[in-house]
Amino acid sequence: MPVPITLRVDQKLKDHLAKLSGLRRMPMNKLINQALTQFVHQETTSLQEELEASLAVLKEYQKSDPIFDQAIESVVNAETSTLDDPAQGTVEFPEDYETTKRLRGLLSA
Secondary structure, three states: OOOOOOOOOOHHHHHHHHHHHHHHOOOHHHHHHHHHHHHHHHHHHHHHHHHHHHHHHHHHHHHHOOOHHHHHHHHHHHHHOOOOOHHHOOOOOHHHOHHHHHHHHHHHO
16 A cells, blocks of 8 residues: 655756656656566665675585584673673773872872
8 A cells, every 4th residue: 555755855856857757758756666576676675785795605615614613602601691792892991090180199198
């Protein structure tokens, strides 16, 4: 079931659509729907091809790397564990800085 949407286009594009609509003897709405349908189909196909190519590269890498599964498992374990993660770093508070310590020492003297 068609639903209404608001669409903002340049005046030039609207004028061209109006001319094309007259030449094709087809409502502008139908022209826009056809164009959007074609665009979505092309983009979906293109994206699918890109994803399949990326997947093929990953599968090739997986075949060439004997510890790929182990590496993935290690990453998953590290991200799901509650142990400290050294890759996450540590939080430094202002009072940990040497200048803060010295300033506090001067102020309390």
